[in-house]
Amino acid sequence: MKFNNIVYDSHIIENKSSINSRDSLKESKVVVLQPVGYPFSCNLIDTPKIEVFDKQLFEIYAREQWEGFNAVEGSFLFDQKILPDFAFKVIKAHPDNSKITSSTSIILIDNQEINEIKNMETDIKMEDVIGQKQAKLKCKIIQKYLKDPEHFKGWAPRNVLFYGTPGTGKTMLAKSLSGELKVPLYLIKATSLIGDHVGDGSRQIHDLYDLASKTSPSVIFIDEIDAIALDRKFQSLRGDVSEVVNALLTEMDGIKDNLGVVTIGATNNPSLLDYAIRSRFEEEIEFKLPDENERREMIEKYIESMPLEVKVSRTKLAQSSKGMSGRDIKEKLLKTALHKAISEDKSTVDREDIEYALKNYQTEKNEPKNMFA
Structure with a gap:
């Protein structure tokens, strides 16, 4: 709808979230937001680019104004302070349709990250994966860990490598782990972790693990990991790739306690992987061609x-x-x-x-x- 120079977006306005009075709603564990903009465009107003320089400060700022609001995936929250009526879309609410409280983690991610990091929700079960008996047997350990991370502690299968011929079910089995237990699966192509600017790649890695940790138990599936973790004798490692690899090593080493987060890397040929990366995988699971x-x-x-x-x-x-x-x-x-x-x-x-x-x-x-x- 147009009114002189103003373009009115009824979809955003109609989806504006309001305080939900139902006390029966579950508490939001984590809410992931994407900055969208104003509900209308006007030649007098420019849509600002939102960047968060202090995550903790942003969380305090966000919780203070949205505490008690209902977080529903696909709905919108509107700023009431610095940028009145600036819209933020709820990309992920864990659990969905829950109430924001003073302890809710609120994360802001940009459009590029949304496109590159897919939060897969699937109904695929392990029985849907035909064959791969040994792989499924080993994945039962991962299942048990995700069911009770506290019980495993330092004995957890945190980093696992899936390898084998393309098309043998590596991605599907990872999806089945998520589908069986109804836990988040973050599926990402390794090449998309390389940013356009210095620091982009490492920031994406740390943000990804931060999100996975806050929504744990969860699974991070990095497809074609050899694209960034190729053995250095096969390549001259670029600075931006090296930055991503170092950030990934930091997260896989567990310097931060990512309890309940399992990292699965997938490759067709593990022998091509850089030793520093390959050595971080506690388990290597082979996917064979079907008989x-x-x-x-x-x-x-x-x-x-x-x-x-x-x-x-x-x-x-x-x-x-x-x-x-x-x-x-x-x-x-x-x-x-x-x-x-x-x-x-x-x-x-x-x-x-x-x-x-x-x-x-x-x-x-x-x-x-x-x-x-």
Whole structure:
């Protein structure tokens, strides 16, 4: 809605939080805020850039004005002091729909951090991960720790490395830890930890662990960790990468007591990791390619949701997909065959479609990679 030079944003206004009188609400353990701006734009008012120089001081400032307010993810809190009516979006409330109190931790993060650090909430269970029996067995220790961090103390499996062929379920198993126990999972690509300016990367690392600690028990999953932690004999370590690695080492060493926080790093090839990083992982868990029975189980599961019937023996499919990961079976075999059948107006997926997909897969697999492509 426009009124002269003023643009009115009704969505923000309608979602303005108010003091909730229901005493039955749970107490907010932590609230994560994102600065949004004013509910309208005006050529007389510039939207300020919000930076926090003292986290403790900001928490005191925020709690003082919002104590008693209801924190609901997706809603807004409005400043009532220095920047009246400046909106802050509630990105995360732990627990959701809870009341801010004098002991609530309030964290401010910027847009870049929101895009790079995903707080995954998932319903995936460990039984949804097909195969990887040894990996799942070892993950039970992590589960028990997350259930009762105080009981483990110094014997906790704090840092764990997942390694193995791409598409074998490393991310999915990490999600299942979160899904089984309903604990936060912070999923981040290692490369996104490298900031644009000096200090950005280390600040992101420390903020990430600060958030994970305040929402503990929780899991931090750093995917493709070798992108920043490659053995130094393979690279000349840039200053910004070195800064990130040092910050990560500090957190993994537990100089700060991150009780109830498990760090999982994922890589395809652990031998490429820098020794300083690799030595911090107390446990290395290998993810193997599925055997024939596991491939058949995966195929049956995937086929259930396919829009066309598959007129090919499941046993034959399992045998012909030897050497494929679970992701390859779905994306390279079944999906390619399905798309071919659909493009030819078929009502089913037949052997010809499967053979076409297998041939494509073998061609891609054997094709030399051009590093300048």
